[in-house]
Amino acid sequence: MSSAEQRAPLNRDAVVNAGIRLADSHGVDALTMRNLADGLGFKVMALYNHVANKQQLLGLMLDVVAEEIDDPPDDMAPLAAIRSLAISMRTTLTEHPWVPDLWLQHMPGPARTANMERLLRLFDESGLSPVLAHHGFHAVTNHVIGYTIQDVGMTAMATSADPDDPMALAYEFLANTPAEVYPHTVAHLHQHLNEDVPSSYELVLDFILDGLVRLNTSTT
Amino acid sequence: MSSAEQRAPLNRDAVVNAGIRLADSHGVDALTMRNLADGLGFKVMALYNHVANKQQLLGLMLDVVAEEIDDPPDDMAPLAAIRSLAISMRTTLTEHPWVPDLWLQHMPGPARTANMERLLRLFDESGLSPVLAHHGFHAVTNHVIGYTIQDVGMTAMATSADPDDPMALAYEFLANTPAEVYPHTVAHLHQHLNEDVPSSYELVLDFILDGLVRLNTSTT
DNA sequence: CTTGACGACGTACGTTGTACGTCTCAATAT
DNA sequence: ATATTGAGACGTACAACGTACGTCGTCAAG
Numbered sequence: 077m078s079s080a081e082q083r084a085p086l087n088r089d090a091v092v093n094a095g096i097r098l099a100d101s102h103g104v105d106a107l108t109m110r111n112l113a114d115g116l117g118f119k120v121m122a123l124y125n126h127v128a129n130k131q132q133l134l135g136l137m138l139d140v141v142a143e144e145i146d147d148p149p150d151d152m153a154p155l156a157a158i159r160s161l162a163i164s165m166r167t168t169l170t171e172h173p174w175v176p177d178l179w180l181q182h183m184p185g186p187a188r189t190a191n192m193e194r195l196l197r198l199f200d201e202s203g204l205s206p207v208l209a210h211h212g213f214h215a216v217t218n219h220v221i222g223y224t225i226q227d228v229g230m231t232a233m234a235t236s237a238d239p240d241d242p243m244a245l246a247y248e249f250l251a252n253t254p255a256e257v258y259p260h261t262v263a264h265l266h267q268h269l270n271e272d273v274p275s276s277y278e279l280v281l282d283f284i285l286d287g288l289v290r291l292n293t294s295t296t
Numbered sequence: 297m298s299s300a301e302q303r304a305p306l307n308r309d310a311v312v313n314a315g316i317r318l319a320d321s322h323g324v325d326a327l328t329m330r331n332l333a334d335g336l337g338f339k340v341m342a343l344y345n346h347v348a349n350k351q352q353l354l355g356l357m358l359d360v361v362a363e364e365i366d367d368p369p370d371d372m373a374p375l376a377a378i379r380s381l382a383i384s385m386r387t388t389l390t391e392h393p394w395v396p397d398l399w400l401q402h403m404p405g406p407a408r409t410a411n412m413e414r415l416l417r418l419f420d421e422s423g424l425s426p427v428l429a430h431h432g433f434h435a436v437t438n439h440v441i442g443y444t445i446q447d448v449g450m451t452a453m454a455t456s457a458d459p460d461d462p463m464a465l466a467y468e469f470l471a472n473t474p475a476e477v478y479p480h481t482v483a484h485l486h487q488h489l490n491e492d493v494p495s496s497y498e499l500v501l502d503f504i505l506d507g508l509v510r511l512n513t514s515t516t
Numbered sequence: 517c518t519t520g521a522c523g524a525c526g527t528a529c530g531t532t533g534t535a536c537g538t539c540t541c542a543a544t545a546t
Numbered sequence: 547a548t549a550t551t552g553a554g555a556c557g558t559a560c561a562a563c564g565t566a567c568g569t570c571g572t573c574a575a576g
Binding site: 085119121122 | 553554555556557558
């Protein structure tokens with residue numbers, strides 16, 4: 077009986093994937109080494125045979141997520157492909173709300189480096205001047221991360237304040253900020269609560285891309 | 297002797313300001329309650345007579361930083377004032393590298409709410425349509441936070457890897473990413489290390505503002 | 517002179533990451 | 547067949563953290 081119950085030994089991929097699932101489902105705060113080990117049916121110290129420490133584990137998790145980002149088709153025009161890639165990145169990052177924060181605090185692994193390479197190559201092929209291509213890379217990267225981090229951070233705050241009713245936080249904020257003192261802020265928040273405004277993600281992305289092209293053609 | 301050494305009692309402002317100084321000088325990781333108490337010449341639990349918990353302390357610290365943001369002059373044209381405010385925000389946030397991350401994870405206090413109000417009012421007075429003003433607010437906020445968080449995160453990573461030589465991290469990264477596989481990434485990094493490219497912060501900010509104005513006039 | 521409030525602090529607890537050493541077992545070498 | 551080795555799971559233990567609780571001294575109001 078005892079020999080029949082041999083589990084398969086742990087391995088790095090299993091640990092990393094379990095980490096991603098745990099962070100996705102219960103938030104990054106629930107990702108403790110003990111918790112993770114429990115979920116896998118092992119004890120804490122078993123994990124350390126497969127990852128050096130938590131920091132490394134997080135880095136590996138990030139790189140797995142980076143692999144999930146869809147590539148634009150090869151035959152797409154560079155600027156359209158940039159646009160498409162930016163949207164894919166946002167999609168993937170939004171599916172793993174714990175990622176955007178950590179993204180900026182870890183060195184890129186192979187998959188994320190490949191992702192940067194792709195975006196940089198597209199800019200190189202876009203016809204923009206080298207300096208504008210350089211700035212474009214940063215502008216788009218910043219746009220993707222910034223917008224996503226903000227979205228995700230907001231909803232994380234709301235659900236951590238009251239998991240049952242994410243709206244509760246907004247109403248509590250409204251109760252504490254008088255409309256006579258902060259009329260525009262209150263109005264803005266109401267726009268979010270009542271009418272639902274579409275995301276300006278793609279709109280602003282296009283402002284950036286159009287701005288790059290426009291400046292490029294006007295100085296060439 | 298003992299009665300002559302009476303210290304002034306602690307108060308909330310002292311705690312909050314000491315927290316800011318500590319986070320500024322030694323990083324947010326060094327901001328532990330014990331550390332903070334030590335710096336003030338008190339013991340840990342004394343702090344809890346003045347702040348409810350660490351979370352609240354961080355929130356108070358953030359709002360003090362929000363107060364530091366310079367307002368644009370009242371007579372400045374709305375769009376110019378928005379631009380000016382965005383630059384002031386970046387300046388202040390950069391002076392407190394621990395802020396951008398936390399900024400998105402805490403509800404705004406009074407000062408930050410006032411800051412939002414200001415930006416929203418400027419957009420309201422800008423002549424943009426209400427929906428574009430709404431999007432403009434998010435676009436600019438995102439730009440400010442995103443760009444700053446990225447700057448600050450990078451340098452934080454570099455200095456935490458090797459406080460003596462922040463460049464070391466870049467060279468280590470280069471050593472691990474072959475130029476044959478990642479030519480554009482390597483070239484991009486070299487642009488940062490050799491030529492020093494000016495920040496694209498204002499350039500992209502203008503892309504956004506110009507994009508808003510252009511779209512507004514073309515659909516009005 | 518008493519009383520009551522307030523602020524500082526000692527003690528203690530639960531939670532976290534992880535260093536270190538031990539034990540088991542299968543694969544390999546003799 | 548026996549001895550050796552190495553990998554992997556795990557128990558124990560520790561330091562650092564946030565913070566709950568209770569105690570004590572001091573000072574102002576009754």
